[in-house]
Amino acid sequence: MVNDSGKPPGAGRTRRRGASLEEAILRAAVDEMLESGYAGLTMDKVAARAGTNKNAIYRRWPSRLALGVAAYRRLVTAVQPPDTGDLRGDVLEMLRGANRHWSSPLGAILRELMSAAGGAREFLTQLPEQSGDAAAAAWLTVLGRAVARGEASPEALHPRVATVAVVLLRNEFVVRGVPTAPDDVLVEIVDEVYLPLVRGRGSAPAQDVVK
Amino acid sequence: MVNDSGKPPGAGRTRRRGASLEEAILRAAVDEMLESGYAGLTMDKVAARAGTNKNAIYRRWPSRLALGVAAYRRLVTAVQPPDTGDLRGDVLEMLRGANRHWSSPLGAILRELMSAAGGAREFLTQLPEQSGDAAAAAWLTVLGRAVARGEASPEALHPRVATVAVVLLRNEFVVRGVPTAPDDVLVEIVDEVYLPLVRGRGSAPAQDVVK
DNA sequence: CGCCTTCCGGTACGCCGAGTACCTTGCCGG
DNA sequence: CCGGCAAGGTACTCGGCGTACCGGAAGGCG
Structure with a gap:
């Protein structure tokens, strides 16, 4: 019904599944969190930004916090111990x-x-x-x-x-x-x-x- | 209307004010927190237990957290440094x-x-x-x-x-x-x-x- | 090649709790 | 005796998490 006029996500035309969808959600969560912090990370906003709905999120992460943690882990990289000589x-x-x-x-x-x-x-x-x-x-x-x-x-x-x-x-x-x-x-x-x-x-x- | 049958607070019959009311609220908050922790400390429950309403609380503490902190401070006593000799x-x-x-x-x-x-x-x-x-x-x-x-x-x-x-x-x-x-x-x-x-x-x- | 299971998309809703608005009512001081 | 201040009461808004339910696309299986 809303096939081609409603929202032009730009992503795949075909309905996403599994890993691809999971990736999209996680990226959306990361972006949201960078913009508004964890406080601003609402399930609705993530769903909207990922072009999906809360259902798809809750099928993968049991809670907002779990999603937040997962998103945060995307953002950090391990630190290398320095070696200044002393x-x-x-x-x-x-x-x-x-x-x-x-x-x-x-x-x-x-x-x-x-x-x-x-x-x-x-x-x-x-x-x-x-x-x-x-x-x-x-x-x-x-x-x-x-x-x-x-x-x-x-x-x-x-x-x-x-x-x-x-x-x-x-x-x-x-x-x-x-x-x-x-x-x-x-x-x-x-x-x-x-x-x-x-x-x-x-x-x-x-x-x-x-x- | 609910003068003498509804809830028998036991406290003064006369409408409480100022310090007395504040005290009642704080005691209620303390009790609530002891029972259910800070998570279970809801403004409605505190108001109910104190026999008053949220208005009276918000007139004194700006937020739930402020009330929680105030209640906690009632509960702790300063520690005395021990003196075992070594x-x-x-x-x-x-x-x-x-x-x-x-x-x-x-x-x-x-x-x-x-x-x-x-x-x-x-x-x-x-x-x-x-x-x-x-x-x-x-x-x-x-x-x-x-x-x-x-x-x-x-x-x-x-x-x-x-x-x-x-x-x-x-x-x-x-x-x-x-x-x-x-x-x-x-x-x-x-x-x-x-x-x-x-x-x-x-x-x-x-x-x-x-x- | 067509069915059937899976799971995505969409929407609507339940629930809870914080904080607010507004009026009524009683207490107290002048 | 009166006016004002604060408490009592109630109802409401608002946001946000988590759920339920249904229809329909994707893809596997026979």
């Missing part, structure tokens, strides 16, 4: 990268998603750079090189220790809600916490020797 | 306390509120134990005693350093979404990160001496 440089570089990301529109979206997930693990683990292991790897790489150079002690090669810096930075965003972390904060994290931590830890096995 | 004991004690809180129903509410706030500073700063300064004070106290005892180096008396442990713990909840942190995690945080950090930091001023 630990402080590497760490600062990574922190600055993270800070840029969190301060960017993408970071805003990420924060919205984390908010919406509200601690639901099944969603949190889908978010890159939140899913622990992946993020920890880059830090361990950087730290590994530093240990080889003698800049850090081998005991620091521990996920919990290696990622302390980003955790602190993330804390600024998530808990304090800053829009962007000033560079002094990054430097402070590195010089007051991270470097002393991975260097120092010399003498005591940290178990019982107190004095 | 740093490790104090720190573990505080971490365990924090862990208990985050794992408790109140902690669940707190997480919901943080979620709902979505990084809005005006709300985050209203949440006790999130508002930085307050929380930092207890840690500085504990650390101060440790410094006096010679268990920690004076450079550690820095808010960013002193609070590292809670930040790491909070990270478990907020980012990883765990319902409760196992005790080994707390011990690991203390022994692998916190104690080495506040003890060690010996030699280098961490500024330029790289090699």
Whole structure:
């Protein structure tokens, strides 16, 4: 009835199915989210933009949040650990990268998603750079090189220790809600916490020797 | 019309005003939140339970979230820094306390509120134990005693350093979404990160001496 | 080559909850 | 005694998620 006059989608004339439709929906979701953030990502708008209807979406993603997370994953790329030649440089570089990301529109979206997930693990683990292991790897790489150079002690090669810096930075965003972390904060994290931590830890096995 | 048969609030027969009404609303909000969490805190239910109507609420709190935060603040009490006599004991004690809180129903509410706030500073700063300064004070106290005892180096008396442990713990909840942190995690945080950090930091001023 | 299953397109709707508008009614101060 | 302020009451708008239902295109299967 509305075959050729109603809406000229420009896409295939033939009715889309399966993967092709899924792709269209996801692209629509991505675009919507870039324009209006996750808050502005409504199922109706996505459906309209994809030239389909909510049914087709719900057949693939169980909820708005799931779609949002899927769309976000399209937008991020894994970070490469830098190699400036010294630990402080590497760490600062990574922190600055993270800070840029969190301060960017993408970071805003990420924060919205984390908010919406509200601690639901099944969603949190889908978010890159939140899913622990992946993020920890880059830090361990950087730290590994530093240990080889003698800049850090081998005991620091521990996920919990290696990622302390980003955790602190993330804390600024998530808990304090800053829009962007000033560079002094990054430097402070590195010089007051991270470097002393991975260097120092010399003498005591940290178990019982107190004095 | 419904003067004496409809709903027996038990409170004053006379129409409540000002502080008395405000109090009733807040109590209702607290009760609701204890029963169903922030998610279950609807303005209609609060109004009904307080024996009033949404108007009276909106005259006092601009939004549901503001009411939720106000109600939450009723529920929490400031923590006293422990004094076990040694740093490790104090720190573990505080971490365990924090862990208990985050794992408790109140902690669940707190997480919901943080979620709902979505990084809005005006709300985050209203949440006790999130508002930085307050929380930092207890840690500085504990650390101060440790410094006096010679268990920690004076450079550690820095808010960013002193609070590292809670930040790491909070990270478990907020980012990883765990319902409760196992005790080994707390011990690991203390022994692998916190104690080495506040003890060690010996030699280098961490500024330029790289090699 | 025609049927039949699948699943897309379209539309309409249910439901819930936040926030608003507007009037009525009672309390209190002058 | 009167006027105004705030509480009570009710109804409503608006947005948005998730569902239901139906007809019809695509494509597989015999």
